[in-house]
Amino acid sequence: MSAALPPLPKPEETVGEPELLQLGPPGDEPCLRADAARNRARLLDAAARLIAEHGVTAVTMEAVAAAANVGKGTVFRRFGDRTGLLNALLDHSERKFQAAFLTGPPPLGPGAPPVERLRAFGIAVLRRSVGELDLQLAAEPGADRRFLVPVRRLHQGHLALLLRQAAPDADGDLLAHTLMGSLNPVLIHHLTRQCGMSLERLEAAWNDLVDRVTRG
Amino acid sequence: MSAALPPLPKPEETVGEPELLQLGPPGDEPCLRADAARNRARLLDAAARLIAEHGVTAVTMEAVAAAANVGKGTVFRRFGDRTGLLNALLDHSERKFQAAFLTGPPPLGPGAPPVERLRAFGIAVLRRSVGELDLQLAAEPGADRRFLVPVRRLHQGHLALLLRQAAPDADGDLLAHTLMGSLNPVLIHHLTRQCGMSLERLEAAWNDLVDRVTRG
DNA sequence: ACCTTAAACGGACCTCGGTCCGGATAGTTA
DNA sequence: TAACTATCCGGACCGAGGTCCGTTTAAGGT
Known part of the structure; x- marks a missing residue:
């Protein structure tokens, strides 16, 4: 019965081949029909406006649909679920970040020794997170999908690559x-906002962690 | 307006003083009225039965209320929310574990050198998790409470204590x-069930991690 | 221009977590 | 035993995420 279902077009990014490091989710709106593309833009715009005006909690699927003059079903078809929409909102920043650590200048990009790249990666993530914390928190998927998000896998793969160089054993x-x-992000949120720790302390701890983990 | 609200008896454990290491949430049913205590037992029993028969997804607040012949509101009053109920279900196993690493025999309990206790702690957590994975996954609270769960703080405090001995700097x-x-647990779930890794590999990685982090 | 069809649309509908408050009751005091 | 009150009970109610399916429409072929 579950095998006979219609294709179910799989909203957004097609998870990409997980084996190789590649630049991000390839195409977000590759071959969308004209109206679909237009509605997608409207929805992202409406969601961003809602966040700017009333915070991320105001980003209700119905609210964003209404604000975009679109049906509720359309939001789900395009983004899968709420976290999908929120992640799409983070996409811009994420692309820039990916470009930076995949092809940008050292020490974040290739060219620097792996330990330095590890350091730079963490610092970059930390600093980026503080600005988008609310959004990043809300964008966290449920327990069973959390580690399957393509973005996460990419970051994880990148770290693994550097670690295999810096700590081969x-x-x-x-x-x-x-x-x-x-x-x-949830930890960052806890430490900075619920424990009042400074970003500097987190950065120092990250650098220390990288040192400990890589020195053999 | 929010200051004038009635006491709102705060369901279950009273978060306990967070500064000192102490054995678990002190009293779960300390001074409950007779009917309240009875219903609490009924609810836990019903929830456990539901899990055993239909898995953790069948543990709906309404379902467990119905199975216990109790009103829905009663479930929420007693356990706060769904994760509260699920955590209460984990309490038995957790108590035993706490006793083991707080006052039990080495290497898990006091008496062994900190590095060995760290090793033993992780191994114990890993092995315990595999048996209760589904429950532990479902018991994970939302992003803003995740790090405030007393059990978590206790574990964290314990590790911090050992680490301060094993890696003072x-x-x-x-x-x-x-x-x-x-x-x-979510990571364990991902690695073992979504990536097919063996428990042995996770244990080895834990031991290696403890070594790396503590050798100065 | 017309037809065909795969894709997109939209909103009614369902489920479930969580809230609220009028009514019932256990425990206590007289 | 009777009255009193703090606590508890229960289920109606609400909001939000997510699904479904009949209808509409963009895009390409004739």
């Missing part, structure tokens, strides 16, 4: 997950 | 958060 993949955990 | 609290991240 370690389990790079798992170590990468550990490091990712220290950059988790 | 590090930021123990933050390092503890990092280590906690590697034991996150």
